[in-house]
Amino acid sequence: MKLKQFLPILEWIPQYNKRYFRGDLLAGLTVAVMLVPQGMAYGLLAGLPPIYGLYAGIVPLLLYAFFGTSRQLSVGPVALVSLLILTGVGEFAEPGTPLFISLAISTALIAGIIQIILGGFRLGFLINFLSHPVISGFTSAAAFIIGLSQLKNLFGIDIPRSNRIHEVIGNLIQHISEIHYPTLWVGLGGIVFIFILKKISKALPGALLAVILGILIVWQFQLHNKGVAIVGTVPSGLPAFESPQLNWEIVQQMLPLALTICLISFIESLAIAKTIEAKHKSYRVIPNQELIALGITKIGGAFFQSYPTTGSFTRSAINNESGAKTGISSIIAAIIISLTLLFLTPLFFYLPNAILASIIVVAVLGLIDYKEAISLWQKDRKDFLTLIVTFIATLTLGIQTGVFIGIILSIAQIIYQSSRPHVAVLGKLPDTNTYRNITRFEEASQDDEILIYRFDSQVYFGNAAFFREGIERLVGNRGKELKLFILDTSSITDIDSSGIHELEDIMSFLETRKILLYVTGTRGPVRDTLQKYGIVDKIGTKNFFLGIHAAVECYKASEDQFDGLWSKKALQTNLKGGYKPPQTEGGRGKSEEGKWKAEKKK
Numbered sequence: 001m002k003l004k005q006f007l008p009i010l011e012w013i014p015q016y017n018k019r020y021f022r023g024d025l026l027a028g029l030t031v032a033v034m035l036v037p038q039g040m041a042y043g044l045l046a047g048l049p050p051i052y053g054l055y056a057g058i059v060p061l062l063l064y065a066f067f068g069t070s071r072q073l074s075v076g077p078v079a080l081v082s083l084l085i086l087t088g089v090g091e092f093a094e095p096g097t098p099l100f101i102s103l104a105i106s107t108a109l110i111a112g113i114i115q116i117i118l119g120g121f122r123l124g125f126l127i128n129f130l131s132h133p134v135i136s137g138f139t140s141a142a143a144f145i146i147g148l149s150q151l152k153n154l155f156g157i158d159i160p161r162s163n164r165i166h167e168v169i170g171n172l173i174q175h176i177s178e179i180h181y182p183t184l185w186v187g188l189g190g191i192v193f194i195f196i197l198k199k200i201s202k203a204l205p206g207a208l209l210a211v212i213l214g215i216l217i218v219w220q221f222q223l224h225n226k227g228v229a230i231v232g233t234v235p236s237g238l239p240a241f242e243s244p245q246l247n248w249e250i251v252q253q254m255l256p257l258a259l260t261i262c263l264i265s266f267i268e269s270l271a272i273a274k275t276i277e278a279k280h281k282s283y284r285v286i287p288n289q290e291l292i293a294l295g296i297t298k299i300g301g302a303f304f305q306s307y308p309t310t311g312s313f314t315r316s317a318i319n320n321e322s323g324a325k326t327g328i329s330s331i332i333a334a335i336i337i338s339l340t341l342l343f344l345t346p347l348f349f350y351l352p353n354a355i356l357a358s359i360i361v362v363a364v365l366g367l368i369d370y371k372e373a374i375s376l377w378q379k380d381r382k383d384f385l386t387l388i389v390t391f392i393a394t395l396t397l398g399i400q401t402g403v404f405i406g407i408i409l410s411i412a413q414i415i416y417q418s419s420r421p422h423v424a425v426l427g428k429l430p431d432t433n434t435y436r437n438i439t440r441f442e443e444a445s446q447d448d449e450i451l452i453y454r455f456d457s458q459v460y461f462g463n464a465a466f467f468r469e470g471i472e473r474l475v476g477n478r479g480k481e482l483k484l485f486i487l488d489t490s491s492i493t494d495i496d497s498s499g500i501h502e503l504e505d506i507m508s509f510l511e512t513r514k515i516l517l518y519v520t521g522t523r524g525p526v527r528d529t530l531q532k533y534g535i536v537d538k539i540g541t542k543n544f545f546l547g548i549h550a551a552v553e554c555y556k557a558s559e560d561q562f563d564g565l566w567s568k569k570a571l572q573t574n575l576k577g578g579y580k581p582p583q584t585e586g587g588r589g590k591s592e593e594g595k596w597k598a599e600k601k602k
Contacts, residue, residue: 005289009066009198012283012326024322028332030205030322031074031315035333036340037207037509038315038363039077040231040348041132041356044153045146046082046307047095048104050231050348050356053077055239056306060297064461065327067293069286070273072324074333075297078268079364080139081261083146083310087399088257095161102245103254108308109244110251110258112298115266119291125265127287131413133383134406135267137390138374142399146360148172149173152294153357154187165395181273183228183354190214190358198362201558202321207359214346229353235344238338239305250568260400263407265310269294272311276320279447289354421457423470426548433549435488448481450555452548454488459499468502472509484555485510488548490521498535507538518543518551 004010037055056077064075085104086095093100107568118124148168152159159171160458190210197206217223224230273285307509319329375383386409394402423499426436427444435452438444446452451474461465476487495503517539522530527544530536536544545551 005183006266006292007066007287008069008289012071016326016328017539020325021328024329025332027322027324027329027488030203030332031319031329031334032340033205033208034315034318035074035337037359038312039209039337040351041207041363042077042082043307044077044353044356045079045149045360046077046085046104047090048085048101048307049096050072050351051234051341051345052104052305052307053082054102054337055100055304056301056309057506058239058306058334058341059062059304059560060132060301060306060309060414061330061337063297063300063592064293065330067289067296067298068327069284069289069293070311070328071280071283071310071326072276072316072320074319074330075269075294075311076309076315077307078310078312079146079360080367081265081310083142083149083163084261084264084399085307086149088254088260090161092253094176103250103309105302105305105423106246106250107254107258107261108298108306109246109302110254111261111265111304111308112295112300113568114258115263115295117295117297118262119295119488120289121290124266124270124287124291127263128498129268129381129410129414130263130267130407131410133372133376133384133387134390134410135271136369137387138394138402140368140370140373141391141394142388143364145399146364146367150357150360153229153353154361155277156183156229157353163398179445180227182223182226183352186214186217186223186352187354187358190355191361194358195360206362210358211348211351214352215350216465216571218350218352223352224350229296231348231351231353236341236343236345240343241303242305244302248392256400260403261308261310263403265294265298266291268313269311272313272316279320314366330362342403384409415462418457418460419463419465420466421453421455423456424454425474426452426454428552435548447552448528449483450473450486450552451478451482451484452486452488458494458496459492459502460494460496461498463565464496464498464502467499468506468509471506475510475513475515479533482513482515484516485519486520486548486551488520489523489526492526493523495526495529497533500529500535503535504538516543516555518545518555520545520548520551 022437026551027265036054039053040050041053043050045057046052060075064073065111068075072101085107089095089100089103089107093103118126144165145163145168148165149161149163151168155172157172157175157180159175162168162171163433193210193213194206197204197209217231218228258524268289269287270290273290277283294310298306301307322329372434373384373387390402390406390409393405397405422438425446426435427434427440427441427446428439429444436444437454452508453471455467455470456579471485471487475482507517519539523546527536545554
């Protein structure tokens with residue numbers, strides 16, 4: 001691997017200039033202003049002291065600037081991963097305790113190692129097996145759970161923690177009489193205040209201003225003495241270098257959570273990075289390098305007391321809109337967070353937890369993708385069902401279970417689609433030599449003696465039986481007048497041994513009914529496989545054709561006057577590239593030479 005591939009910063013740093021710096025400086029300041037209150041809020045959401053949310057906004061940001069391929073992606077704490085930490089680590093330790101903190105940091109290390117391994121083995125393509133409806137359903141459900149998890153901070157009541165929606169609602173109803181109204185007004189006020197500022201201008205730092213206003217109100221009216229929970233003393237100083245606690249027992253406990261975070265963080269980050277890349281088109285986001293970069297940010301962060309991080313939708317969008325040109329904007333943001341930890345932490349003493357909860361609620365509302373659900377209901381009910389199943393499973397069974405159900409649904413969808421590919425019966429368009437799907441072209445006509453069938457997929461063990469059964473059913477429905485079956489293989493890219501066996505059964509089926517078999521449009525790799533298994537000899541070289549029209553003309557004419565161009569010698573020498581089309585009567589062989597050359601290239 002070239003050094004520039006492993007360190008993408010080397011690609012753009014030589015061209016760095018003052019114009020870039022102006023954009024990066026403004027973007028870095030803006031992101032830092034957002035990240036300070038968000039980081040503390042997400043730290044609280046993760047079951048950690050809020051200061052750990054700020055720790056997660058330093059080293060990961062710095063490392064991604066060096067190793068990431070996106071120049072605008074902002075890495076750090078996010079709501080979804082924070083909730084995963086709360087629910088996953090919460091099974092083994094009480095939130096906020098030293099053990100809980102230690103396990104959360106160890107999870108970052110494990111998840112980072114997994115991502116580096118996946119990136120090193122170039123397995124980034126695996127993300128393609130998780131469908132968009134599954135991602136949308138999972139993310140929307142997680143947004144609901146995150147929002148509901150903050151009700152205890154918004155209402156000032158102590159309810160048991162849960163990541164199942166029915167349990168959260170049930171606990172809330174049980175304790176509804178215990179609502180602490182000063183806390184409720186502070187929290188609701190924070191939500192309304194942030195929304196109003198968003199309506200006025202998205203450039204306004206609503207979360208930061210809500211934090212400042214909340215601190216002033218609590219300090220002025222001494223609301224902390226009236227039961228409003230506050231952050232309290234926040235330690236100052238940068239995170240110390242510490243080796244995460246790791247042993248085989250911890251790996252076994254945290255591995256399922258780490259795998260889930262690895263998957264979710266890669267999905268989130270790559271989706272954001274690809275979206276921003278499309279707007280710039282001056283660089284390429286490389287999935288495998290992104291895996292490595294995200295892994296390095298998690299591992300590096302873990303040694304400086306950071307829990308797992310990933311790309312943030314909101315901060316990345318703001319970073320891009322504020323004029324970020326390179327990863328220098330992330331470095332500037334990390335420096336500002338560091339200065340905040342060194343000099344400004346005493347100012348957060350009176351910060352109410354209800355304001356942090358309001359920041360989280362506003363942030364996650366944008367994750368509820370109801371527009372996608374409406375669109376799928378109107379256009380694709382099958383994908384809509386997938387989305388709803390994932391959504392309900394995540395809400396009722398929990399975050400991690402919802403992720404794995406979504407993965408299973410995606411894989412099942414792929415298997416089903418590949419086992420039931422598109423097929424078509426073809427007919428001839430009037431006054432042409434072109435053949436098209438009769439269900440799409442009403443004017444396409446069929447000959448009573450000829451059935452033309454196209455199979456639009458590779459033929460492998462998963463769909464081989466479907467391949468045979470479809471042909472047998474169609475042939476059986478046509479009756480005794482059928483004399484010729486043409487198998488158009490132009491869309492078949494591969495055929496395995498199971499497919500060969502089914503093809504032999506089809507040949508026997510047609511032979512017993514005295515129906516002639518012609519094969520057209522066979523691609524080179526498929527033709528080679530048929531040759532190896534002796535299928536070409538069984539079907540007969542004269543029954544292979546470049547195109548459907550040639551096959552139909554051969555059937556209507558005398559077989560002695562016109563053959564399929566694929567002589568036995570041609571099929572054998574084709575493997576060595578030495579074939580030249582035969583010169584048949586009427587010059588037909590010569591006229592097909594161009595088609596042969598085009599076919600040979602395939």
